[in-house]
Amino acid sequence: MKKNNLGILGLFLAIFIFTALQNDSFLGAGNMQNLIKWSSLYAIIGLAVAFVVITGGIDLSIGSVIGLVASVLALMMGKGINPAACLVVVVVLSAGIGLLHGLLITKVKLQPFVVTLCGLLFYRGLARYLTDNQSMGFQGHDALDNFFSGKMPIGSNFFLPAPFFFLVLVAVLATVFLNRTVWGRYLFALGNNENAARYSGINTDHLKILAYVVCSTLTGLAGVLFAFELNSVQPASTGEFYELYAIAAAVLGGCSLRGGTGSVLGLIIAAAVIRLLYNSINMLGISTHLEYAIIGAVILAGVIADELVKRYAVKRRAAKALAEEAARR
Amino acid sequence: MTHLAQAAPPPLLEARLLSKQFPGVRALRGVSLTLQRGEVLAVIGENGAGKSTLMKILAGVQLPDAGEILVDGRPVRIAGVRAAQQLGVALIHQELNLADNLDIGANLFLGREPRRCGFIDRSRINTEARTHLQRVGLDLPPDTIVGTLSIGRQQLVEIAKALSSQARVLIMDEPSSSLSQHETEILFRVVRDLRTQGISVIYISHRLGEVTALADRVVVLRDGEIAGELVREEIQHDAMVRLMVGRDLSQFYQRQPRPHGELVLEVDHLRTPAHPRRDISFQVRAGEIVGVAGLVGAGRTELLQTLFGVTPAVGGGMRVRGQSLRPRSPQAAIAAGMALVPEDRKQHGLILAMSVRENASLPSLRRDHRHGFLNRIAEQTVARNTVEKLGVKTPGLEQTVLLLSGGNQQKIVLGKWLALKPHLLLLDEPTRGIDIGAKREIYRLMDQLAADGVAVLFVSSEMEEVLGMSDRVLVMHEGRLAGELTREQLSEEAVMHLATGTIASHN
Ligand SMILES: Nc1ncnc2c1ncn2[C@@H]1O[C@H](COP(=O)(O)OP(=O)(O)OP(=O)(O)O)[C@@H](O)[C@H]1O
Numbered sequence A: 001m002k003k004n005n006l007g008i009l010g011l012f013l014a015i016f017i018f019t020a021l022q023n024d025s026f027l028g029a030g031n032m033q034n035l036i037k038w039s040s041l042y043a044i045i046g047l048a049v050a051f052v053v054i055t056g057g058i059d060l061s062i063g064s065v066i067g068l069v070a071s072v073l074a075l076m077m078g079k080g081i082n083p084a085a086c087l088v089v090v091v092v093l094s095a096g097i098g099l100l101h102g103l104l105i106t107k108v109k110l111q112p113f114v115v116t117l118c119g120l121l122f123y124r125g126l127a128r129y130l131t132d133n134q135s136m137g138f139q140g141h142d143a144l145d146n147f148f149s150g151k152m153p154i155g156s157n158f159f160l161p162a163p164f165f166f167l168v169l170v171a172v173l174a175t176v177f178l179n180r181t182v183w184g185r186y187l188f189a190l191g192n193n194e195n196a197a198r199y200s201g202i203n204t205d206h207l208k209i210l211a212y213v214v215c216s217t218l219t220g221l222a223g224v225l226f227a228f229e230l231n232s233v234q235p236a237s238t239g240e241f242y243e244l245y246a247i248a249a250a251v252l253g254g255c256s257l258r259g260g261t262g263s264v265l266g267l268i269i270a271a272a273v274i275r276l277l278y279n280s281i282n283m284l285g286i287s288t289h290l291e292y293a294i295i296g297a298v299i300l301a302g303v304i305a306d307e308l309v310k311r312y313a314v315k316r317r318a319a320k321a322l323a324e325e326a327a328r329r
Numbered sequence B: 001m002t003h004l005a006q007a008a009p010p011p012l013l014e015a016r017l018l019s020k021q022f023p024g025v026r027a028l029r030g031v032s033l034t035l036q037r038g039e040v041l042a043v044i045g046e047n048g049a050g051k052s053t054l055m056k057i058l059a060g061v062q063l064p065d066a067g068e069i070l071v072d073g074r075p076v077r078i079a080g081v082r083a084a085q086q087l088g089v090a091l092i093h094q095e096l097n098l099a100d101n102l103d104i105g106a107n108l109f110l111g112r113e114p115r116r117c118g119f120i121d122r123s124r125i126n127t128e129a130r131t132h133l134q135r136v137g138l139d140l141p142p143d144t145i146v147g148t149l150s151i152g153r154q155q156l157v158e159i160a161k162a163l164s165s166q167a168r169v170l171i172m173d174e175p176s177s178s179l180s181q182h183e184t185e186i187l188f189r190v191v192r193d194l195r196t197q198g199i200s201v202i203y204i205s206h207r208l209g210e211v212t213a214l215a216d217r218v219v220v221l222r223d224g225e226i227a228g229e230l231v232r233e234e235i236q237h238d239a240m241v242r243l244m245v246g247r248d249l250s251q252f253y254q255r256q257p258r259p260h261g262e263l264v265l266e267v268d269h270l271r272t273p274a275h276p277r278r279d280i281s282f283q284v285r286a287g288e289i290v291g292v293a294g295l296v297g298a299g300r301t302e303l304l305q306t307l308f309g310v311t312p313a314v315g316g317g318m319r320v321r322g323q324s325l326r327p328r329s330p331q332a333a334i335a336a337g338m339a340l341v342p343e344d345r346k347q348h349g350l351i352l353a354m355s356v357r358e359n360a361s362l363p364s365l366r367r368d369h370r371h372g373f374l375n376r377i378a379e380q381t382v383a384r385n386t387v388e389k390l391g392v393k394t395p396g397l398e399q400t401v402l403l404l405s406g407g408n409q410q411k412i413v414l415g416k417w418l419a420l421k422p423h424l425l426l427l428d429e430p431t432r433g434i435d436i437g438a439k440r441e442i443y444r445l446m447d448q449l450a451a452d453g454v455a456v457l458f459v460s461s462e463m464e465e466v467l468g469m470s471d472r473v474l475v476m477h478e479g480r481l482a483g484e485l486t487r488e489q490l491s492e493e494a495v496m497h498l499a500t501g502t503i504a505s506h507n
């Protein structure tokens, strides 16, 4: 399933170049590193939600899962529990959440929107209750902190942030999974026509559950990254609204909410566009009150542009075929 | 026919030199066509010949690249379905286009609901819907949800819908392909009725018997061009075949009776969720072709679905090659060596947005993968074999199946299972919408599969096909097995008697 990513790439370049021309410090190493870091974090949760969006589902609980994971991690580490054990616990916790979603959706046949909306409320409440709604930090875990939010020097004065490497790893695995494995093909088939997939001998229930487990597990990983990046956890607000950015990145990157389509590369660029917009609004001195309005408008414009590019491509192909046919005669 | 004594009135509808190009395919090349008032014109041709494309252009669904259309002798531009409707042209699509979740009344008046004070006038919908339903012989309350009707009945609703929009030209693209014999007869009555009312009908069908019975004139399309025209007494089976295929097709049903092998399928008091109180028992042996006849709604599709694990049985049991089995999913059935070609290709057979290659290889990925990774070469081979073996007309393996003609889509649905070499092949209306050449190819394939020891169980509403292909016929009536006929006992009357429940079962 190939997807045309030119539209979204063009959008990214346009905003990037415009901002660079307007403000010199935009291209500075510090700003670029920041941009890469946050784009990577957003792209990871975008990829997470893409797995369920491809099946035609949705996950609204991403932000709350990030909050819960970060809270539990901080809580446990604050109690002096072995960090490795803490990580295992949060990974199992997030995978378990995905499993729960998947089972409710396939076996009880609830709608994904409803299940994950309840999740959104439930996990946030749970995070606040467990932590007594206290902010927490991560002190004295330099090795871990370095692993999850450190920097790797590239050349003399440029550093690549750790989340970038996590994104590369996740993106490579996701690309291979979606485009090269049988299950990836099944996932797209399922998203396009669940009935026909089932009639073809695909275990659609297992596949959907898998998609939700992958989604929540990746979200859990993102939760750990966010926690160390922010270096402090507010149970009431860490991760709030992130599901919306994740879904926006997925849609802008070429996933249809009807299911059945999606592109890893397009999604990463889309996540970068969203972060770039934040950055540009700052750099250009636009009132930050307009932030949401601008991001909303640009995402809408991007989706429209994408649709137009697709139609143009169809017309071009038709014209080309006509010309070839004419040449043959 | 016309009461006016005018000199040569212009035809009701005329198309001049229509051409239409799709990426990689020239669907129509300079096709001209006329349609008189009160005429039944049959348009026939092989799969992908361009029939549906021509009709879509006449009905405003697609625009031609070149050529013009005249209505009542005046050139018109049919830029959309609305425009066509205003000119009195209505198309009943090859694929059903009803809103499943709405009731019949709402479907009939979708988009042009009668209103009173801005609100939908339900009582008027109901009364008008009743009259239109009666015209197609459907005696159903207008508030029946369409999704609960059989495909056959939905098709009749679709026809009623076209009638309700005051059409002067009614285009039917393979209307009978999902109708039972009884419903087809009702349809014929309706069509003849319309003809006497001065309404013109363009009728597309792959069933040449229907064409002979119904058409005043036949136009044959081949590869996007008019291959010829037949009127009245020229309309004969062989003449049509010759024009369509370009040669004679002899020996249509090829069945070589041969000894059957061991038992492949034993069904023992099986009860389907659709008819939980009826139980069904029968057996199919290797190398045997067993037809399942019956009226639409007799529970034949449900039987196949239960055998295949789509709707697991609610009682009884079955054995496949001696192994007792209660499939709860198609996966389990496939693992036991079964395959099902479903009745509704759009819903159950194909992933329309995916390519020919991806569709044809979907069931065999499980076998061909390498440690979970796709095996491109195996995939290509499976797809190419399907295309070649069944003669699928497609510009390439990467073409989206959505863009193939109806019959070519059906060939992919069948082809994707053959790669798995099943022991038991379940076919639900396998030749629906398939042209005569491909039909013969599928019959040949069925025979060859049987010769290779495959057990074939096929549901069909085409009497000819049931009589021609079956070693044995199971006849179903209202969810139960009304009887079983061996080849010697087989006749149209015997099948119909059992199917309509007019005589008791004899075994
Ligand atoms: N939208 C489309 N894009 C590309 N190709 C198309 C499109 N619609 C039809 N075609 C191609 O045009 C050709 C004619 O198709 P059409 O549907 O008119 O055939 P048909 O005569 O109705 O066949 P059938 O008997 O199988 O229904 C086919 O090769 C088909 O694949």
Ligand SMILES: [Mg+2]
Pocket: B051, B052, B053, B094, B173, B405, B406, B407
């Ligand atoms: Mg057609």
